[in-house]
Amino acid sequence: MTDTSEKASTKVTPAGGGSGGGALAALTRSRGLRHLALVLAAYVGIVLLLQLFGDFRDTQLATMAYFVPAAAGLTLLTGVNGQISLGHGALMAVGAYTTAAILDRADLTPFILVVLASVAAAAVVGLLVGVAAARLHGPYLAGATLALAVGLPGIAIYFGDLFGGEQGLRVRPPDPPAWFEDLAGGDLGRTYPALLGWALALSVLWFLSNLVTSRYGRQWRAVRDDEVAASLCGIDLGRARVLAFVVSAACAGVGGALLAVTSRLVAPTSVTLVLSLYLLTAIVLGGLGSLLGAVLGSAILAFLPTVLTNRALDSGLDSAAAANLAPMVFGLVLVVVMLAAPRGIVGTTRIALLSRKLKKQRAAALASRT
Amino acid sequence: MPDAPPGARFEVEGVTVRFGGLVALDGVSLHVEPGEVLGVIGPNGAGKTTLFNVVCGFLTPSEGRLSWRGERLTGLKPHKLAGLGIARTLQGVGLFEGMTVLDNVMAGAGTRPRAGFASALFGLPRADAEEAQLRARALAALDRLNAADYAGRYPGSLPYPVQKRVALARALVSEPGLLMLDEPAAGLSNDEMDELGDLIRELSGTMGVMLVEHHMDLVMRVCDRITVLDFGKVIATGTPEQVRSDPAVLAAYLGDEVEAPAAASGSTGRVSTRKDG
Ligand SMILES: Nc1ncnc2c1ncn2[C@@H]1O[C@H](COP(=O)(O)OP(=O)(O)OP(=O)(O)O)[C@@H](O)[C@H]1O
Ligand SMILES: [Mg+2]
Numbered sequence: 001m002t003d004t005s006e007k008a009s010t011k012v013t014p015a016g017g018g019s020g021g022g023a024l025a026a027l028t029r030s031r032g033l034r035h036l037a038l039v040l041a042a043y044v045g046i047v048l049l050l051q052l053f054g055d056f057r058d059t060q061l062a063t064m065a066y067f068v069p070a071a072a073g074l075t076l077l078t079g080v081n082g083q084i085s086l087g088h089g090a091l092m093a094v095g096a097y098t099t100a101a102i103l104d105r106a107d108l109t110p111f112i113l114v115v116l117a118s119v120a121a122a123a124v125v126g127l128l129v130g131v132a133a134a135r136l137h138g139p140y141l142a143g144a145t146l147a148l149a150v151g152l153p154g155i156a157i158y159f160g161d162l163f164g165g166e167q168g169l170r171v172r173p174p175d176p177p178a179w180f181e182d183l184a185g186g187d188l189g190r191t192y193p194a195l196l197g198w199a200l201a202l203s204v205l206w207f208l209s210n211l212v213t214s215r216y217g218r219q220w221r222a223v224r225d226d227e228v229a230a231s232l233c234g235i236d237l238g239r240a241r242v243l244a245f246v247v248s249a250a251c252a253g254v255g256g257a258l259l260a261v262t263s264r265l266v267a268p269t270s271v272t273l274v275l276s277l278y279l280l281t282a283i284v285l286g287g288l289g290s291l292l293g294a295v296l297g298s299a300i301l302a303f304l305p306t307v308l309t310n311r312a313l314d315s316g317l318d319s320a321a322a323a324n325l326a327p328m329v330f331g332l333v334l335v336v337v338m339l340a341a342p343r344g345i346v347g348t349t350r351i352a353l354l355s356r357k358l359k360k361q362r363a364a365a366l367a368s369r370t
Numbered sequence: 371m372p373d374a375p376p377g378a379r380f381e382v383e384g385v386t387v388r389f390g391g392l393v394a395l396d397g398v399s400l401h402v403e404p405g406e407v408l409g410v411i412g413p414n415g416a417g418k419t420t421l422f423n424v425v426c427g428f429l430t431p432s433e434g435r436l437s438w439r440g441e442r443l444t445g446l447k448p449h450k451l452a453g454l455g456i457a458r459t460l461q462g463v464g465l466f467e468g469m470t471v472l473d474n475v476m477a478g479a480g481t482r483p484r485a486g487f488a489s490a491l492f493g494l495p496r497a498d499a500e501e502a503q504l505r506a507r508a509l510a511a512l513d514r515l516n517a518a519d520y521a522g523r524y525p526g527s528l529p530y531p532v533q534k535r536v537a538l539a540r541a542l543v544s545e546p547g548l549l550m551l552d553e554p555a556a557g558l559s560n561d562e563m564d565e566l567g568d569l570i571r572e573l574s575g576t577m578g579v580m581l582v583e584h585h586m587d588l589v590m591r592v593c594d595r596i597t598v599l600d601f602g603k604v605i606a607t608g609t610p611e612q613v614r615s616d617p618a619v620l621a622a623y624l625g626d627e628v629e630a631p632a633a634a635s636g637s638t639g640r641v642s643t644r645k646d647g
Pocket of ligand 1: 392414
């Protein structure tokens, strides 16, 4: 009883305070600003993490940064719009090869221009696939996108002059701009890839959280849930699906550009079908359709393999076997999650919280009646 | 009927639809006057839903034409319908299961968007303002159907009659000139059906209504005119009284071995073998 009355009184305060301050009021009213505040807070958190931990975490956080945009884009396509893609690794490859090919030939600065070119390239491929995909369903769509994942690295080998063939292209990561050096000092230079990656990853998250809470997000969900009812609501099914594919591919393009500069090498072996499957695993583990879920899933992709490999090496496994442990564990975890908690981390937690809230409300209602 | 009824005239002329060898609609003609409630009845499989599907552009008729507001509708696509001011509810409920009740109705409201992709992407105030507008309209539509309390709930957690009201709110929120209702009373109690009847009469003040329904007492009560289909053909059109005593109609329903509409104007009013909810 006392607990709930306390809750009620704390609930009143923010509303009363919000109406006073103009800036705060604007913040609570505007979706875009609210999301921006979250994203900036997350960036501050990342910067602090990079300060606190050593070299090793830098690379893992940078790795996570290239998974995040791709997984977030995929969860929009698959979770929000209901289109499966087994080819998102290939769309990342388009972004990665574009970045590598540009940096191989020209010193294009600032780096954001290279990223935009990669986004454009991935979006164009996404448009082509999306137009085909809008007519396909379920297993056919899975098959078509699988063909993309398998076939695209072959193109890189075929046009070996341009894309480096089997060996791939070495990527010279962009130098930190002068103002960054001034600001951060020499020692912080090593965190530049992770800081750059997270700036881009969080920008993508900002754009996507604006979109999924907008009219477009609603239309994508409507198309996913009931095609007939969606068209009667005035939604052009084909257009909505193609748009989702293009947006999703553009995000994969950002992920690809970051993959290129983080791993410093883009080769057919770095963008195999396994990458596509990893991305799917990440969004299912995190919770389909949830951007936060995509971030959590990316964290698992980035951190779990090293943990597993180290454990395996400690317990005396040879390095080849240890390296194969991660894919196997991912596969197992995926099967278990699909069976036991198909809504993933975010979905399961949300339901648990909701049912707890409901129980409390019922108890409060019961108590107030007596 | 009011002196100058609002809405617009909708007309179907000589529409024929074939599924392979089966003629589902055979030269069907009917029209809905502005502000009129037209009942479309007939035994199971008579072609009522098929007719709705033609009107909505889900099926292209092999012959015949449709016109709306004095203009011929050609190359009709389902998603263009809402923009033309025609709304439809589906047989069953057809709600978006993964979206809240409010989002369901907002989806029906956004047929003429002004803020574009860029405003959505950057979360600009334009997009926020339009969303706020849509939300207000959706809440008003829910309120009109006594469902505003459920705005934050998911359809699957609601009783069937409430789901049907939400589906109706989603159709009404676009303020259509023609409303097509496919079995809106299925699964409703008698009281709820009475309320629905009152609502339909009220709606006919601002729009034309095409009503497909098996509950004969509702049809007889709310319709200005009734068109009867049997095996894809129009066998009678007229006022409820005329249709009720039409020998061809009686024969069609008797042939179906269920209650005749004359008897159905009593308390049960069932003319189908469909199970009640
Ligand atoms: N897509 C289709 N393909 C083949 N036949 C169809 C199709 N849709 C409907 N039919 C047939 O066309 C006829 C008319 O069906 P329709 O669904 O329009 O009937 P209805 O009057 O709505 O019946 P009910 O009262 O059961 O809803 C039926 O014989 C049905 O089997
Ligand atoms: Mg039907």
